[in-house]
Amino acid sequence: xxxxxxxxxxxxxxxxxxxxxxxxxxxxxxxxxxxxxxxxxxxxxxxxxxxxxxxxxxxxxxxxxxxxxxxxxxxxxxxxxxxxxxxxxxxxxxxxxxxxxxxxxxxxxxxxxxxxxxxxxxxxxxxxxxxxxxxxxxxxxxxxxxxxxxxxxxxxxxxxxxxxxxxxxxxxxxxxxxxxxxxxxxxxxxxxxxxxxxxxxxxxxxxxxxxxxxxxxxxxxxxxxxxxxxxxxxxxxxxxxxxxxxxxxxxxxxxxxxxxxxxxxxxxxxxxxxxxxxxxxxxxxxxxxxxxxxxxxxxxxxxxxxxxxxxxxxxxxxxxxxxxxxxxxxxxxxxxxxxxxxxxxxxxxxxxxxxxxxxxxxxxxxxxxxxxxxxxxxxxxxxxxxxxxxxxxxxxxxxxxxxxxxxxxxxxxxxxxxxxxxxxxxxxxxxxxxxxxxxxxxxxxxxxxxxxxxxxxxxxxxxxxxxxxxxxxxxxxxxxxxxxxxxxxx
Numbered sequence: 001x002x003x004x005x006x007x008x009x010x011x012x013x014x015x016x017x018x019x020x021x022x023x024x025x026x027x028x029x030x031x032x033x034x035x036x037x038x039x040x041x042x043x044x045x046x047x048x049x050x051x052x053x054x055x056x057x058x059x060x061x062x063x064x065x066x067x068x069x070x071x072x073x074x075x076x077x078x079x080x081x082x083x084x085x086x087x088x089x090x091x092x093x094x095x096x097x098x099x100x101x102x103x104x105x106x107x108x109x110x111x112x113x114x115x116x117x118x119x120x121x122x123x124x125x126x127x128x129x130x131x132x133x134x135x136x137x138x139x140x141x142x143x144x145x146x147x148x149x150x151x152x153x154x155x156x157x158x159x160x161x162x163x164x165x166x167x168x169x170x171x172x173x174x175x176x177x178x179x180x181x182x183x184x185x186x187x188x189x190x191x192x193x194x195x196x197x198x199x200x201x202x203x204x205x206x207x208x209x210x211x212x213x214x215x216x217x218x219x220x221x222x223x224x225x226x227x228x229x230x231x232x233x234x235x236x237x238x239x240x241x242x243x244x245x246x247x248x249x250x251x252x253x254x255x256x257x258x259x260x261x262x263x264x265x266x267x268x269x270x271x272x273x274x275x276x277x278x279x280x281x282x283x284x285x286x287x288x289x290x291x292x293x294x295x296x297x298x299x300x301x302x303x304x305x306x307x308x309x310x311x312x313x314x315x316x317x318x319x320x321x322x323x324x325x326x327x328x329x330x331x332x333x334x335x336x337x338x339x340x341x342x343x344x345x346x347x348x349x350x351x352x353x354x355x356x357x358x359x360x361x362x363x364x365x366x367x368x369x370x371x372x373x374x375x376x377x378x379x380x381x382x383x384x385x386x387x388x389x390x391x392x393x394x395x396x397x398x399x400x401x402x403x404x405x406x407x408x409x410x411x412x413x414x415x416x417x418x419x420x421x422x423x424x425x426x427x428x429x430x431x432x433x434x435x436x437x438x439x440x441x442x443x444x445x446x447x448x449x450x451x452x453x454x455x456x457x458x459x460x461x462x463x464x465x466x467x468x469x470x471x472x473x474x475x476x477x478x479x480x481x482x483x484x485x486x487x488x489x490x
Contacts, residue, residue: 001070001439004060005429007237008049008076008156010034010096010259015056016426017064020439022450024421025064030056035093040100043093046082049155050162057223066224071433072163072215073208073232075240075425076156078176081134084151091145094155095134098295098336102133103345105140109133109178113194115276121190123182123272123280124175127339132178132195139196152201156234163231164213167203170233172240172289174205175281182282183270206233208240208284209435209443232436235284238262238291240428245393245419246451248285248444253382253389255408255416257398258424261297261371263340263378265290265387277341277381284432285443290385292340292378297371298398300333300349304367309360318368318403320361324410325466329353329362330474331370332481340378342478346489352477368404372411373474379412391415391456395422409457411471413464416457 007014012031030052035043079097109126118125139146157169174180181188187202206212215229242264247254250268266289272280283289305311334347394416398404409416431446440446
C-alpha cells in the first residue's frame with residue numbers, strides 16, 4: 001500500500017509518497033505566497049494551502065496505482081491562527097508562527113496573568129508566535145472578525161478538514177497554542193476563559209497517529225483515490241520531523257538545522273523546566289517532548305553568505321576553516337530576536353571579539369559555531385531536568401555540511417547520527433498515516449523498522465574540551481548585551 005505525507009511549510013507544501021516498506025517513491029513541492037501587510041506581520045491564505053496541496057497530490061500520484069493509496073497525514077507549520085465562520089468559510093488570512101504583532105498580548109499574558117499560571121495551565125509561557133496571543137490580538141483589533149468566529153484551527157488542521165470534513169487537531173500541534181493542557185492532553189478551561197475562546201470553537205484533539213476520518217467522496221473522485229483512504233491527525237512540523245528521523249521513545253534527541261533551529265528531546269514522562277526556557281509539548285508517538293526553538297539557524301549562514309559575502313559557494317567558504325575550538329570571534333545568532341531559551345524579541349545578531357587580524361574564515365566559523373552554541377543552551381536546559389542524552393539525530397539543510405555536523409558533535413559532546421533518508425515532516429506524516437491505517441501497531445515500531453543511520457560523527461575528546469571552554473565564554477555574552485538590546489530596539 002501507499003501512504004502520503006503532506007508537509008505544510010511556510011513557503012511551500014511538500015508532498016511525499018511512501019510504500020509499505022518505507023521506500024520513498026516520489027516527492028513534489030508546490031510554492032505559495034507569503035504576505036507581509038505591515039512590518040513584522042506574516043500571513044497566508046488558507047485557500048492557497050489547499051489548492052497547492054490538491055495540485056501536488058495529483059502530480060505526486062500521476063504515475064502510480066492510485067487504488068493502493070491507503071492513508072494521508074500531515075506535518076505542518078505550527079502556531080498559525082485560522083478562523084472560520086458558521087459556514088466554515090475562512091474569515092481572514094491566517095496569522096503565521098513568525099508573525100510578531102502580538103508583543104502587547106504576550107506581555108499581558110506573561111505579566112498580568114503570570115508565567116506561573118500559564119505554566120500551570122499549559123506547561124508553557126507565552127511567546128509572540130503562539131496562537132493564544134493572536135486570538136487576543138484579533139479580539140482587540142478586529143472585533144467584527146472575532147464576533148464571527150465559529151471554528152478555530154491550525155494550518156495543517158485546515159487541510160485535514162478540507163480533505164475529511166472533520167474539524168480535528170492533534171495533541172502535538174495543539175500543545176503550541178497556549179490553550180492546551182499538555183500534561184492531561186486536553187483543552188485548558190482556564191486558558192479558554194482568559195482568551196475569551198469558546199470551547200465549541202476548538203476541534204477535538206486526537207493522537208497524531210489516530211484516524212480522524214476518510215477522504216471526502218468528492219475529493220476522492222477528483223483525485224482518483226479510494227474513498228476509504230484514511231486521514232490521520234498528523235503532527236506539528238517538529239514532532240513530525242522527529243518521527244521521520246526516528247526520534248521517539250525515552251531520551252531520544254534530534255537537532256534540526258533548518259531556517260529555524262530546534263533541539264527536540266522525547267520523554268515518556270511529562271516535565272517542565274522551572275524557567276520555561278524550553279517548550280513542553282505532547283509528542284506524536286503518544287508521549288511528551290521538550291523543544292528548544294531558535295528563530296535563526298541555517299538562515300544565519302544564508303544571510304552571511306548571500307547578503308554579506310555575496311556568494312553561493314557555501315562549501316567553498318567552509319574549506320578554509322581548520323582551527324576548530326580556537327576561534328576568538330563569537331556570533332550571537334539572534335537575527336530575528338530569540339525564542340529558546342531567552343524569549344527575547346529584542347535580541348539581535350552580534351559579532352564579538354574581532355581584531356585587526358580577524359579573517360573572513362573566522363567570521364564564517366563564528367556564524368556556524370554561534371548557531372551550535374545557541375542550540376547547546378537549550379541542550380543544557382534539557383540535561384538539567386535529569387534527561388540523559390548520549391547521542392542525537394540531525395536533520396535540516398544545515399546538516400548537509402560536514403563541518404557543521406562536526407561542530408555539533410563536539411560542542412554538545414555527543415554522538416551525531418545522520419539518517420539515510422532525511423525528508424523531515426513529510427516522511428513523518430507518511431509514517432503516521434501508515435500507523436493510522438493499521439499497517440503498524442505503533443509509531444515506535446515503524447520508526448525502528450524504517451529509520452536507518454548512514455553515518456555517525458563521534459566527538460573528539462580534545463576538541464570537545466576546547467569547545468567546552470569556548471561555550472562557557474559564549475554563554476556570558478547574551479546576558480551582558482541584553483540591556484543594550486533593550487536600548488537599541490526601542
